[in-house]
Amino acid sequence: MTTSTLPGASLIAELRPEARNAPESGIVEVVNHGRVKPGLIPLWVGEGDLSTPDFIVRAANKSLADGETFYTWQRGIPELREALARYHTALYGQPLSADRFFVTGSGMQSVQIAVRMIAGPGDELVIPTPAWPNFAAAIGVAGAKAVCVPMDLEHGRFTLDLDKLAAAITPKTRALVINSPANPTGWTATKDEMAALLALARKHGIWIIADEIYGRFVYGGAPRAASFHDVMEAEDRVLFVQTFSKNWAMTGWRIGWIEVPAAFGQVVENLIQYSTSGSPVFVQRAAIAALTEGEPFVAEQIARATEGRRIIFEGLKATNRVSLTAPDGAFYQFFSVDGREDSRALAIELVDEANVGLAPGTAFGPGGEKGLRLCFARKSSDLVEAVARLQRALTS
Ligand SMILES: Cc1ncc(COP(=O)(O)O)c(C=O)c1O
Numbered sequence: 001m002t003t004s005t006l007p008g009a010s011l012i013a014e015l016r017p018e019a020r021n022a023p024e025s026g027i028v029e030v031v032n033h034g035r036v037k038p039g040l041i042p043l044w045v046g047e048g049d050l051s052t053p054d055f056i057v058r059a060a061n062k063s064l065a066d067g068e069t070f071y072t073w074q075r076g077i078p079e080l081r082e083a084l085a086r087y088h089t090a091l092y093g094q095p096l097s098a099d100r101f102f103v104t105g106s107g108m109q110s111v112q113i114a115v116r117m118i119a120g121p122g123d124e125l126v127i128p129t130p131a132w133p134n135f136a137a138a139i140g141v142a143g144a145k146a147v148c149v150p151m152d153l154e155h156g157r158f159t160l161d162l163d164k165l166a167a168a169i170t171p172k173t174r175a176l177v178i179n180s181p182a183n184p185t186g187w188t189a190t191k192d193e194m195a196a197l198l199a200l201a202r203k204h205g206i207w208i209i210a211d212e213i214y215g216r217f218v219y220g221g222a223p224r225a226a227s228f229h230d231v232m233e234a235e236d237r238v239l240f241v242q243t244f245s246k247n248w249a250m251t252g253w254r255i256g257w258i259e260v261p262a263a264f265g266q267v268v269e270n271l272i273q274y275s276t277s278g279s280p281v282f283v284q285r286a287a288i289a290a291l292t293e294g295e296p297f298v299a300e301q302i303a304r305a306t307e308g309r310r311i312i313f314e315g316l317k318a319t320n321r322v323s324l325t326a327p328d329g330a331f332y333q334f335f336s337v338d339g340r341e342d343s344r345a346l347a348i349e350l351v352d353e354a355n356v357g358l359a360p361g362t363a364f365g366p367g368g369e370k371g372l373r374l375c376f377a378r379k380s381s382d383l384v385e386a387v388a389r390l391q392r393a394l395t396s
Pocket of ligand 1: 046106107108109132179182183211213242243244245251255256
């Protein structure tokens with residue numbers, strides 16, 4: 001049955017346009033095409049193949065067994081906010097206090113709260129693209145407008161032209177949305193680029209929504225990617241969105257955090273109150289275990305992704321049919337196939353002919369149309385097999 005024949009179809013026009021026009025995911029369309037294909041290697045969504053480690057699961061089980069099943073602190077339980085403060089203080093080498101951290105129901109909810117705090121109808125937010133499509137969608141749902149600035153692309157490497165970004169800023173602009181390391185391109189801002197972006201935001205008195213969720217996944221030998229933490233002052237307009245999903249293999253748990261100036265506490269608490277009314281305590285206990293005992297697991301994940309990146313980059317390059325560079329960060333290889341313009345059609349074809357699931361670049365906004373995104377956070381044997389299949393399909 002199509003939507004137009006379902007009961008209530010004639011009433012859809014009466015819904016708010018922000019809700020009615022929220023876009024369907026371009027990735028899910030391809031996933032739906034291949035979801036039930038036997039033997040398909042799924043490299044289309046942004047998650048690895050490891051399930052959550054036992055020490056994290058045990059913490060959640062214990063919490064449930066202890067009867068922690070009640071409403072709780074809207075801002076997050078104090079122990080988790082303290083653990084977040086310790087984690088950040090160690091990672092960024094500067095004191096960051098617990099009153100800056102608020103527990104949310106996911107990175108996605110953090111994005112939504114950040115957008116809600118600063119933008120509404122008539123406002124614009126500027127996003128370098130290709131980008132994770134949920135940024136633009138969250139902005140649209142809030143009634144604001146996402147202004148996309150396509151990044152420059154040369155020999156498969158994306159770079160950000162600050163002048164083009166600056167040219168997109170108007171009196172309506174409320175924020176820059178900066179995702180580094182980036183999904184899907186792997187673009188990773190240097191500290192100098194971070195400083196230049198911050199200077200641009202300061203000059204115009206606009207915000208930065210900083211998504212640094214892949215900051216631990218970098219491949220040049222550094223312990224982490226450059227961060228706005230490295231260049232900002234306490235009074236700067238920076239909102240950080242974050243998640244437990246990727247570092248600790250917790251995509252299904254739905255827990256993240258938002259880091260904002262401490263003075264915004266009541267505002268964030270209220271926005272959480274009127275959306276989820278807080279995150280489950282047992283999930284928060286699991287998150288504490290992730291932060292306090294999770295470093296060996298994060299190191300294992302980074303080592304796996306480093307090997308996955310090598311297998312995929314070398315294997316695709318060997319086809320001589322693709323344009324790509326190895327990503328500096330995150331866990332995606334973005335590439336285009338010579339002579340193929342329509343990545344949606346190509347992604348469907350590769351499901352049918354190679355039995356490999358990739359995300360079409362069309363899902364990631366202007367500048368990504370010809371590309372495909374491959375998630376390499378997976379065991380080597382799967383990636384070696386996926387490369388062999390892609391090599392056959394692309395060179396036949
Ligand atoms: C760039 C980026 N930000 C945020 C998220 C949100 O993750 P989650 O909602 O699972 O916490 C994702 C997930 O893919 C992402 O790629």
